[in-house]
Amino acid sequence: MSPAVTPAAMAQEISACLITKTDTNPFFVKMKEGAEAKAAELGITLKSFAGRIDGDHETQVAAIETCIADGASGILITASDTSAIVQSVQQARDAGLLVIALDTPLNPIDAADATFATDNFLAGELIGKWAAGKLGDEAANARIALLNLGISQPTVDVLRNQGFLQGFGIDLADPNKWGDETDPRIVGHDVTAGNEEGGREAMENLLVKDPTINVVHTINEPSAAGAYEALKSFGRENDVLIVSVDGGCPGVANVKDGVIGATSQQYPLQMAALGVEAIKDWADNGTKPEPTEGKDFVDTGVKLVTDEPVEGVESIDTTEGEALCWG
Numbered sequence: 001m002s003p004a005v006t007p008a009a010m011a012q013e014i015s016a017c018l019i020t021k022t023d024t025n026p027f028f029v030k031m032k033e034g035a036e037a038k039a040a041e042l043g044i045t046l047k048s049f050a051g052r053i054d055g056d057h058e059t060q061v062a063a064i065e066t067c068i069a070d071g072a073s074g075i076l077i078t079a080s081d082t083s084a085i086v087q088s089v090q091q092a093r094d095a096g097l098l099v100i101a102l103d104t105p106l107n108p109i110d111a112a113d114a115t116f117a118t119d120n121f122l123a124g125e126l127i128g129k130w131a132a133g134k135l136g137d138e139a140a141n142a143r144i145a146l147l148n149l150g151i152s153q154p155t156v157d158v159l160r161n162q163g164f165l166q167g168f169g170i171d172l173a174d175p176n177k178w179g180d181e182t183d184p185r186i187v188g189h190d191v192t193a194g195n196e197e198g199g200r201e202a203m204e205n206l207l208v209k210d211p212t213i214n215v216v217h218t219i220n221e222p223s224a225a226g227a228y229e230a231l232k233s234f235g236r237e238n239d240v241l242i243v244s245v246d247g248g249c250p251g252v253a254n255v256k257d258g259v260i261g262a263t264s265q266q267y268p269l270q271m272a273a274l275g276v277e278a279i280k281d282w283a284d285n286g287t288k289p290e291p292t293e294g295k296d297f298v299d300t301g302v303k304l305v306t307d308e309p310v311e312g313v314e315s316i317d318t319t320e321g322e323a324l325c326w327g
Contacts, residue, residue: 014279015045016073018272019064019078020032020049026248028268034270035076051080064088083107098282100289101116105159109297116278116297119302124159125164126264126304126313127243128243129312131217133312142185143187143212144168144185147190147219147223149193149219158176199218199226200227214241215240216241221263245266256322
């Protein structure tokens with residue numbers, strides 16, 4: 001007669017996978033820390049995977065296949081290609097795994113069982129409103145550079161970009177993609193792969209196109225740091241507004257130092273911890289997480305961080321931002 005299996009023993013058998021875009025970006029480092037801490041607390045075995053660079057779709061596909069073969073209960077994923085990954089995600093769901101998108105919604109969003117994310121459109125809208133308010137009447141004459149993530153236009157990229165433009169007061173064409181706007185204030189779009197080198201190169205490209213650029217939207221803070229270095233090489237670092245999204249500790253420090261004017265802070269540790277809890281609930285009793293009321297995802301919060309507040313745009317200063325930052 002086999003011995004009875006205790007609930008504690010069953011909990012030890014639950015395994016989960018975390019698949020991030022890279023393992024170098026501080027955002028994903030903090031996400032991994034949050035997942036590992038919650039998994040240890042709940043007695044879940046966690047395996048982590050990451051692409052070599054942001055945009056490495058093939059490595060993420062291979063990671064999903066490994067997680068299915070290993071009999072994991074669930075997968076947490078920040079997808080590099082939010083459309084192409086859908087087929088692999090469906091295979092995982094068909095195999096009985098709970099799949100939760102972290103930070104970056106899949107396309108379509110219901111391709112995952114749930115999404116735990118910042119409201120990325122709101123994050124973009126906050127920095128757009130701040131930039132417009134900071135410029136005041138001169139917003140009508142702005143020369144805007146948009147430093148995006150990748151040519152595949154993952155959802156997080158589109159949401160932040162289009163949110164920024166709407167916040168700034170620019171009419172969107174198709175809000176489901178960037179680059180089709182006709183407002184003459186837009187100098188152009190370029191891609192950065194979400195890293196400092198990419199930010200520098202994209203900024204240089206757009207400055208060659210128009211050296212009078214005075215507003216720069218960046219997909220994240222590493223690309224913002226690169227954009228600043230490019231502006232510095234052109235002697236423009238003191239007269240261009242840079243806005244970004246992340247709220248990592250290096251980014252908040254850059255706001256404090258005046259490198260970035262304002263950033264929208266998100267909370268990756270919270271995303272990952274909630275995701276691990278959801279996988280345990282799924283393994284224990286088959287329940288799936290419910291989205292935030294009025295939204296099609298679980299909203300993990302966002303706050304604008306700046307030391308130069310603008311009337312009508314709610315924000316926190318860098319002292320509070322430092323207390324909440326990561327990375």
